[in-house]
Amino acid sequence: MATISPRFDDQGVRIGWQVRIRKRGYPQQVRTFRTKAEAEDWAKVTESEMVRGVFLERTTAERTTVSDVLERYVAEVLPGKRSQQQVRSAAAILAAGLGNRSLASLSPSAIAKYRDARLATGIKGQTVRHELSLLSRILNLAIKEWGISLPQGNPCLQIKMPSPSKARDRRLQGDEEARLLAECAKARNPWLLPVVRFAIETAMRAGEMLETKGTADPETGERPIQTPGLLWKHVDLKKRTATLPITKNGTARVVPLSSVAVEILRGLPRSMDGRVFGTTYEAIHLSFTRACKRAGIEDLRFHDLRHEATSRLFEKGLNPMQVAAITGHKTLQMLKRYTHLRAEDLARLLG
Numbered sequence: 001m002a003t004i005s006p007r008f009d010d011q012g013v014r015i016g017w018q019v020r021i022r023k024r025g026y027p028q029q030v031r032t033f034r035t036k037a038e039a040e041d042w043a044k045v046t047e048s049e050m051v052r053g054v055f056l057e058r059t060t061a062e063r064t065t066v067s068d069v070l071e072r073y074v075a076e077v078l079p080g081k082r083s084q085q086q087v088r089s090a091a092a093i094l095a096a097g098l099g100n101r102s103l104a105s106l107s108p109s110a111i112a113k114y115r116d117a118r119l120a121t122g123i124k125g126q127t128v129r130h131e132l133s134l135l136s137r138i139l140n141l142a143i144k145e146w147g148i149s150l151p152q153g154n155p156c157l158q159i160k161m162p163s164p165s166k167a168r169d170r171r172l173q174g175d176e177e178a179r180l181l182a183e184c185a186k187a188r189n190p191w192l193l194p195v196v197r198f199a200i201e202t203a204m205r206a207g208e209m210l211e212t213k214g215t216a217d218p219e220t221g222e223r224p225i226q227t228p229g230l231l232w233k234h235v236d237l238k239k240r241t242a243t244l245p246i247t248k249n250g251t252a253r254v255v256p257l258s259s260v261a262v263e264i265l266r267g268l269p270r271s272m273d274g275r276v277f278g279t280t281y282e283a284i285h286l287s288f289t290r291a292c293k294r295a296g297i298e299d300l301r302f303h304d305l306r307h308e309a310t311s312r313l314f315e316k317g318l319n320p321m322q323v324a325a326i327t328g329h330k331t332l333q334m335l336k337r338y339t340h341l342r343a344e345d346l347a348r349l350l351g
Contacts, residue, residue: 002043007032019043023050029059060148066106066135067099072146073138084226090131093118098135103142104151108158111135115162125162132156167337170304171311176297183291191279192287194264196305198277201261203309203327204230206302208244210281230276237262244328253328314338 002021006014017039021029029046033039049055070091078084097114098106111132118128136156142148152158172180177200184193195209206212211229227246234243240257247253257265271278288302306327313323320335329335 002047004036004039004043006036019046021046021050023047026050026055061104061150062102064103064142064148065099066101066103067095069103069138069142069146069148070095070099073141077141086130087134090134094131094135103139103148106139106150106155107152108155111155112159115159119162124165126165128162129164132159132161168301168304169307169337170300171308172300176295176300179295180291180297180300183295184288186294187287187291189279189283189287191277192284192291194268195277195279195284196288198261198264199302199305200309200312201258201264202242202255203306203313204242204244204255205248205306205328206281206284208247210277210279210284211275212281228275229281231274232270232276233274235265235276237265247328251328251330253325255326310335311338 002019004017004019007016007018009015016032016034017036018030018032019039019042021043031042033042046055074088074091078087101110115128115132119125136154139154139156143150143154181193184196198209207227209230212226230242240262242255242257244255245252268276285302292300310323310327313326320332323335324332
C-alpha cells in the first residue's frame with residue numbers, strides 16, 4: 001500500500017511529496033517528487049507492476065550512470081582482454097555521448113539518437129556498430145553479474161544496428177609489390193622490409209608478429225606491452241612452424257611457414273629479448289605509411305597484406321579449411337569473399 005506525505009524544509013516550507021510503498025515480497029520503495037500529482041502517478045505505476053509481477057528495482061539503475069558502468073568495465077574487466085586501446089577509445093566516445101544518462105533513463109530512442117548523431121558526422125557504420133556492441137556487452141554484464149536491473153532490459157538489443165562496412169578487398173596491383181619492397185628496403189626502420197615480406201608470406205596479423213603497446217600510464221607515461229609479438233621460442237625452423245599462443249580470436253594456432261618465410265627468418269638477427277622482429281607495430285605502421293607514399297601507392301594499409309596473403313593461399317590451390325587453419329579465420333563464412341578465386345580455378349579446370 002502506498003502512502004504519500006508532504007516533505008518540509010527546516011523553515012516549514014513544503015518542498016515536495018514523498019511516496020512510500022510497502023508490499024510483501026518486495027523491498028520498500030521510497031521516492032520524493034516535486035508535485036503530489038507526480039507522486040501519485042509513480043505510486044500507481046509501481047503498485048501496478050508489483051501486482052502484475054513485473055516490477056524491477058530501479059533504485060540502482062537510477063543512481064548509476066552510463067559513465068559509471070563504462071569506467072567499471074575498463075577498470076575491472078578490460079585488463080584481461082586484448083585490443084585494450086580500441087576499447088578504451090570506444091568507451092570514451094560512448095561516455096561523451098551518453099555518459100551523463102542514468103541506466104534507468106537509457107532508452108532505445110536515446111541509443112538510436114546517439115547512433116544517428118555519430119553517423120551524421122561521417123563516422124563509418126562499422127565503427128558505430130563496434131561502439132554499440134561494446135555498450136551492449138557492458139549492459140548485459142551489469143544485468144547478469146553486477147545486480148543492476150534495467151527497466152527496459154538492454155536497450156541496445158531493441159534498435160537497428162548500422163549496416164556493416166563493406167569488407168576491403170585491396171590487393172597489390174601490377175608492379176606495386178616491387179615498388180613497395182624497394183621503398184621498404186630504403187626505410188630508416190631496418191625491420192620494415194622483412195616484416196612486410198613475412199606478412200605477405202604468412203597472412204599473420206600485425207599484432208601476431210609485432211609487439212604492440214597499451215595505453216600510457218597517466219602517472220608515469222609508460223606504455224605497457226599489450227602483445228609481445230612473435231617470439232623465437234615459438235618458432236621451429238626445422239619443422240617450419242610458428243606457434244601463436246595469443247591471437248585476435250583468442251585461439252592459439254600453429255602457422256606453417258613457406259620456404260620463403262623460413263628464408264626471411266634465417267636472415268634476421270637474434271635479439272636479447274627473444275622477439276623475432278625488434279620493432280613495434282606503431283613504428284612499422286608509420287614506416288609502412290611513409291614507404292607507400294614514396295612508392296606512389298595509394299589506399300594501401302598494412303592489414304591489406306593479410307588479405308593479399310590469404311588470396312594467394314587460395315590461388316595456390318588450398319581449400320577453405322586449410323586456409324582457415326593457416327590464417328586463423330574463425331569461421332568459413334569469413335572466407336566467403338575469397339570464393340571467387342576458387343570459382344576461377346574451377347573454370348580453368350573445366351576447360
